[in-house]
Every structure is written in structure tokens, then in C-alpha cells.
Amino acid sequence: MNINTVIDSSSLPKLTARQEEILGLITLAIEESGLPPTRAEIANRLGFASANAAEEHLRALAKKGYIELSPGTSRGIRVTNMQPVSQGKNFRQLNLPSGSLQQLTLPLIGRVAAGSPITAIEHIEKHIPVDPSLFSKGADYLLRVKGMSMRDAGILDGDYLAVKKTVDARNGDIVVARIDDEVTVKRFLQKKGAAGSYLELQAENPDFENIIVRADSNFALEGQAVGLIRANGL
Structure with a gap:
């Protein structure tokens, strides 16, 4: 998977290769459809045996501060500190922007x-x-x-x-x-x-x-x- 993810990670723990892959999958899904993937979709895309394996990786990403999880919703995933990448990719599920020069x-x-x-x-x-x-x-x-x-x-x-x-x-x-x-x-x-x-x-x-x-x-x-x-x- 080739996706450029721009996150202010200067103060965040380093990700494993698998965690980077899952974070890339999440940002790509948000870019293409406006919505994060479900656990089942992550498991199917990455060849996990069950959605529980995807859930474990998501919890690890949340613990490291890269995402936030909303309990009780299958797509309750929000990528934190996300900015547009230089190639013009966009990340859509976020708080209302403020202070932008181009609005x-x-x-x-x-x-x-x-x-x-x-x-x-x-x-x-x-x-x-x-x-x-x-x-x-x-x-x-x-x-x-x-x-x-x-x-x-x-x-x-x-x-x-x-x-x-x-x-x-x-x-x-x-x-x-x-x-x-x-x-x-x-x-x-x-x-x-x-x-x-x-x-x-x-x-x-x-x-x-x-x-x-x-x-x-x-x-x-x-x-x-x-x-x-x-x-x-x-």
C-alpha cells in the first residue's frame, strides 16, 4: 500500500510496520469514501483471521495517540492531528477548521x-x-x-x-x-x-x-x- 500520511508525530511513539499499514488503510478509506473502514473491512483487506485482530491493532494505535475510537460504532475511528498531504490528498472526518487562509x-x-x-x-x-x-x-x-x-x-x-x-x-x-x-x-x-x-x-x-x-x-x-x-x- 502506498499512501503518504502527514501526522504531527514528533511527540508520538513510533509505529510498527503493521500499525503503519493499518493507519494508511484508514486514511485511504477516509480519502476515497469520506468514512473510516469497519473492523471487518480492515481484517478482510489485510488478511486477518478475524475482526478481533484488527481491533487489537486499532487499540494499539489509539494508545499511541494516532487515532481515537468511538465505542459502540463500527466505523468510530478518527485519525488525530491529520493534515492534507502534499499531493492534494484530503482527510475528511475532522473538527471544523479555523484560521485557514483559503476557505x-x-x-x-x-x-x-x-x-x-x-x-x-x-x-x-x-x-x-x-x-x-x-x-x-x-x-x-x-x-x-x-x-x-x-x-x-x-x-x-x-x-x-x-x-x-x-x-x-x-x-x-x-x-x-x-x-x-x-x-x-x-x-x-x-x-x-x-x-x-x-x-x-x-x-x-x-x-x-x-x-x-x-x-x-x-x-x-x-x-x-x-x-x-x-x-x-x-
Whole structure:
């Protein structure tokens, strides 16, 4: 795996070769999808016998101060002291930036009224300054997450989800979708059944049901998730 990781490690313990590999895998996953990998994904990628082996390495990385672990979530991994690498790679799950000389301002969308465009002026709570290098795919707005239906994807209530406007999605993408008069954040899945192909919006929390998109539903994609900002109560 060839990934350049820039971390202020002057005061941190040295990593083993395996720990460096896992840290690189985590940062690469965040760069490509905006979300850290699960323990199972780490184990599968690196050939571990079980997710428990990945968990042991993650705890070692956390003990050395390179990552923080959030209990109770399968993707609850945050890389600490992360900065963009010189080749323009970006790391997206982080605290709100401050003091950047190059910032853009993204509208923060709160509650969306039925039947109106998601970025309508009445839905904008405020504008947030964001370093434009944070999201390699670009972001058009931030959506305040409501509820815990995507908890196991590391997306929590109150988080700011960075969204790129698009009407297309790949299987497995996390999207913002409108069904009739409701806007929701879910994983986009195209499936085949006895009656033909259909869309399913998958929750990442077993306490919530998946949404089957009926043929007669007024369905539209509002955008694709390209990153996450933990708002720290701002």
C-alpha cells in the first residue's frame, strides 16, 4: 500500500510496520469514501483471521495517540492531528477548521420543508467556513444529520454531512435522497427481485428499517455524501 500520511508525530511513539499499514488503510478509506473502514473491512483487506485482530491493532494505535475510537460504532475511528498531504490528498472526518487562509463557505441545511428544494434559502441555518481541500470530490452544502439511523457508518446525530449535488449514485454510496416529502440519508442499493430491479435505501443501524422505494414513489437523489464534519456543538 502506498499512501503518504502527514501526522504531527514528533511527540508520538513510533509505529510498527503493521500499525503503519493499518493507519494508511484508514486514511485511504477516509480519502476515497469520506468514512473510516469497519473492523471487518480492515481484517478482510489485510488478511486477518478475524475482526478481533484488527481491533487489537486499532487499540494499539489509539494508545499511541494516532487515532481515537468511538465505542459502540463500527466505523468510530478518527485519525488525530491529520493534515492534507502534499499531493492534494484530503482527510475528511475532522473538527471544523479555523484560521485557514483559503476557505469557502458552505450553507448548513437544517430541517427541510416538504415539497421545497433542499437548498432553499429558508432551510439554511448559517454558513460555515470550510477549507476547500477537505473534500476531494468537492462539496456543495452541509446537511445537519438528524437521528441515529446511520450510526454504524460513523454518521451521528448532529454531525454535518458534506454533500455534493448529483442525480447519479453507485451501488453502496451514501446518499441524500428525497422520497415523496421526506429527505433522508441512507446507503443506496440497487437490487434485483422476482418482479425486477428495485431500489433500497439501507440504514446503518439495526434499530431502523431499510426503505424500499416503491415504483409509485416520488423519488429523487439530492446528492452524494463526500465527507463528514463533527461539529463540536457549533
